[in-house]
Amino acid sequence: MKYYIFLGFFGLISIAGCKSTYQQKNMQLSFPAFSAEAHRGGRGLMPENTIIAMIDAMKYPSITTLEMDTHITKDNQVVVTHDDYLSPGFMLTPEGKEIPASDAKKYAVFQMNYDLLKTFDIGTKVNSSFTLQKKTKTYIPLLSDLIDSVQQHIKLKNKKQFFYNIETKCDAKGDGIANPSPEVFVKLLMDVIEQKKITPYVVIQSFDKRTIQIINRKYPKVKTSFLISNKKSYEENIADLGYKPFIYSPEWKLVDANLINKAHADGVKVIPWTVNTKEDINHLKSLKVDGIISDYPNLF
Numbered sequence: 539m540k541y542y543i544f545l546g547f548f549g550l551i552s553i554a555g556c557k558s559t560y561q562q563k564n565m566q567l568s569f570p571a572f573s574a575e576a577h578r579g580g581r582g583l584m585p586e587n588t589i590i591a592m593i594d595a596m597k598y599p600s601i602t603t604l605e606m607d608t609h610i611t612k613d614n615q616v617v618v619t620h621d622d623y624l625s626p627g628f629m630l631t632p633e634g635k636e637i638p639a640s641d642a643k644k645y646a647v648f649q650m651n652y653d654l655l656k657t658f659d660i661g662t663k664v665n666s667s668f669t670l671q672k673k674t675k676t677y678i679p680l681l682s683d684l685i686d687s688v689q690q691h692i693k694l695k696n697k698k699q700f701f702y703n704i705e706t707k708c709d710a711k712g713d714g715i716a717n718p719s720p721e722v723f724v725k726l727l728m729d730v731i732e733q734k735k736i737t738p739y740v741v742i743q744s745f746d747k748r749t750i751q752i753i754n755r756k757y758p759k760v761k762t763s764f765l766i767s768n769k770k771s772y773e774e775n776i777a778d779l780g781y782k783p784f785i786y787s788p789e790w791k792l793v794d795a796n797l798i799n800k801a802h803a804d805g806v807k808v809i810p811w812t813v814n815t816k817e818d819i820n821h822l823k824s825l826k827v828d829g830i831i832s833d834y835p836n837l838f
Contacts, residue, residue, distance in 0.1 A: 573829025582833035585661035600838035
């Protein structure tokens with residue numbers, strides 16, 4: 539009997555040791571030196587912003603960060619999807635039928651409860667812009683469920699801790715129509731992030747300066763990224779934002795050495811979007827960007 543107790547004791551030590559090793563391996567609190575980001579989970583290869591896309595992107599060794607978009611539903615659920623309205627271009631109704639382009643605005647994410655939203659198919663119809671996508675029936679997930687799936691996959695496969703680059707899809711013109719107020723959006727989003735205990739691994743990004751301004755003020759430990767598609771100077775955009783974000787994230791064609799030097803002088807990282815050829819990725823790396831967002835996680 540003592541023999542079995544002895545084995546049991548050392549078995550517990552072994553299990554505890556494995557757990558400790560896992561925890562130590564994933565205490566990756568520092569942001570990656572180079573953030574290789576799978577845009578919308580890598581929509582060049584998988585249906586965008588889905589759990590299966592995120593899990594697929596995690597198999598590519600260079601990928602450090604899962605990039606995604608969030609919206610709020612009518613019943614205040616945080617969901618992972620890009621468009622204000624369900625897209626006729628790559629979505630089907632619960633019955634598997636096409637969404638007529640003329641009816642697109644009947645399907646506003648913000649005007650639908652999640653139980654209904656989840657029944658639409660985002661993975662079967664061919665997206666003509668991304669013909670390499672693997673087609674499989676799937677759905678728009680809750681952010682909470684996506685996080686659970688990613689974190690479980692990390693544990694089961696003993697993977698590194700991935701970062702989450704989460705965009706708030708909102709703007710002033712859409713307030714009350716396509717999105718809630720920025721204050722409500724941020725509160726709902728941060729409630730999920732804090733409940734799931736992934737705050738150290740999160741960047742909140744937006745074209746809507748209001749949401750990241752709120753994050754900067756109310757959640758100062760959370761990293762923020764200012765998405766840029768305009769042709770204003772770096773200085774003008776930073777002045778407009780009112781503080782220096784963790785990341786300055788411009789459309790990739792707007793990036794040059796001068797911009798990078800200015801941002802780095804301010805201690806701000808530069809991570810351009812969306813870069814979809816190996817040649818362009820290598821060019822931007824030569825300019826010393828701090829990361830790249832791409833639809834193709836296999837290009838890094």
